[in-house]
Amino acid sequence: MSSEITSFDQFELAEPLYKALKDIGYEAPSKIQAESIPHLLQGRDIIGQAQTGTGKTAAFALPLLSRVDIEEKSPQILVLTPTRELSIQVAEAFKTYARYIKDFHVTPIYGGQGFDLQLRQLKRGVHVVIGTPGRIMDHLRRGTLKLDNLKAFVLDEADEMLRMGFIDDVEWILEHTPETKQTALFSATMPPPIRKVAEKYLNDPAVVKIAAKTTTANTINQRCWIVSGNYKLDALTRIMELEPFDAVIIFVRTKTATLELTDKLEARGYACGALNGDMAQKQREFTVNQLKKGKIDVVIATDVAARGLDVERISHVVNYDIPYDTEAYVHRIGRTGRAGRNGEAILFVAPREKHLLRAIEKATGQKISLAQLPSTSEINVQRIEKFKTRITDTLTEEESDLDTYIKVVEQYLSESDADPIRVAAALAKLTHGETPLLMSEPPKPKQTDRNDRSKTKRERPERKGSGEKPDYPTEVYRVAVGRQDGVKPGNIVGAIANVADLDSQFIGHINIYDSFTTVELPAGMPEEIYQELRKTRVCQKTLDIRVFTEEERKKVPQNNRKRGDSGPPRSRNRKEGGPRRGGEKRPDRPRKPSSDLD
DSSP states (O other): OTTTOOSGGGSOOOHHHHHHHHHHTOOSOOHHHHHHHHHHHTTOOEEEEOOTTSSHHHHHHHHHHTTOOTTOOSOOEEEEOSSHHHHHHHHHHHHHHTTTSTTOOEEEEOTTSOHHHHHHHHHHOOSEEEEOHHHHHHHHHHTSSOOTTOOEEEEOSHHHHHHTTOHHHHHHHHHTSOTTSEEEEEESSOOHHHHHHHHHHOSSOEEEEOOOOOOOOTTEEEEEEEOOGGGHHHHHHHHHHHSOOSEEEEEOSSHHHHHHHHHHHHHTTOOEEEEOTTSOHHHHHHHHHHHHHTSOSEEEEOTTTTTTOOOTTEEEEEESSOOSSHHHHHHHHTTSSOTTOOEEEEEEEOGGGHHHHHHHHHHHTOOOEEOOOOOHHHHHHHHHHHHHHHHHHHHHOTTOOOHHHHHHHHHHHHHHOOOHHHHHHHHHHHHHOSSOSSOOOOOOOOOOOGGGGGSOTTTSOEEESOOOOOSSOEEEEEESOOGGGTOOHHHHHHHHHHHHTOOGGGOOOEEEOSSOEEEEEESSOOHHHHHHHHHOEETTEEOOOEEOOHHHHHHSOTTOSOTTOOSSOOOSOGGGTOOOTTOOOOTTSOOOHHHHOO
């Protein structure tokens, strides 16, 4: 079936989903999507066996969203995941795909998050629930989650459920779902207990098994850098400055990203071209020929547009966006290291994408070495050497006509009596242009007033953060949700981390006031992320984020806190998953499986 399907347009999906897919830049379905979506659209049960990172979420989310009744405000789809991190990830995927479905609601439910927030979301009405077994069971026992109108049940990462000891919980939940529901089970492996569950609860399921091709050439040196999305461009330019290369192909996920990254690299002096599925075939062929002839040195491409690309001079492949599909990674890096030649494969991994890195390593059976980004001093040494080489080349070129310039310089020296070294330096600066020869270290953040520490606990707002000074420039932002809305530091951290693709360690102090909250973030937030955060909802209110001005800071009353409120409040009901004394735990703090996952 997958060989016949090369476009999402070939599926009978709901129209708003096509619009969302176009925005995201998805060009063609992966194998698991091509095989699974038709069965799920027909309402058939399915067993999907494929490795992590093959695009399983879209494989079940897209067809099931096509069958959601927006008028029905009770849960119609239940997705069970082994960890809360995966619950959040799947919920975000559903939100992304359903962005043009009006009044659509999805909520993740997991342990460690307060019951109050989950109860408010469930009472408001949700169409899709994604959760971990323990918390789903709690809501079912309390009667706060009703599955009477459930149309579809998805068991994601079933083998992980077994490994973590949740398989009995899964069966208990399945027994509390309607028999008429559609069931989809996805797993990387199919051990006997999982097969037993499938035989007991699935009705004549279609079986989709995707065998991943995981062979990588031993002539390819694979390295990865841990770098957040906001700093990828800086990391890329540092590597390209220091790394000797002939030609580079840079892979991104979306068509839009090919054009945006091409513009940014061209502005930095690189000869670039874009390759994506929206380009006419002649234009794509022209770009490839330019690369072959050495007219351009860098091509930014999507997976589909780069299929079959074989250019001998490609020495480096950069995975600017890590692929969700492990097979796609193998195909990408196969563009270099061909016919016995050596090649370099570079992979950028955001802190929240480490599970994809582990999936690639597991699927390929190879460890990808972790590297350090070139330092500012290393970049400057390289720049100076290159500049010296340019001077030497100009002096030694036989056809170089320096006589005219020598006369002009001699005349200038006789007229001005200037220092010849300074004149040479001025000419060098003039030749180099407006771009500085040396890279500067990023400015350090200003020291805050130490007198703030002398405030009494009652005068301070509720805050989250270690108090250590970050080694990067920061800015304070204001969000339009506060204590009166029931917001907690973890709510703010989770929302920003998900939307901005920012690891929580880069989110600084969070001060919660009655009607608003301030949060410290790295300076220089990209405009597209800023606009997304403005629309993001927390505690049923939009964040409406903006810079917190000095004038606003002066107007904040010193006694803004409630009397005796010296920090995040203790939970009144430990059974409801509230935080321990001392406040909300950061979402990225490792915890034992028993409390982290149920």
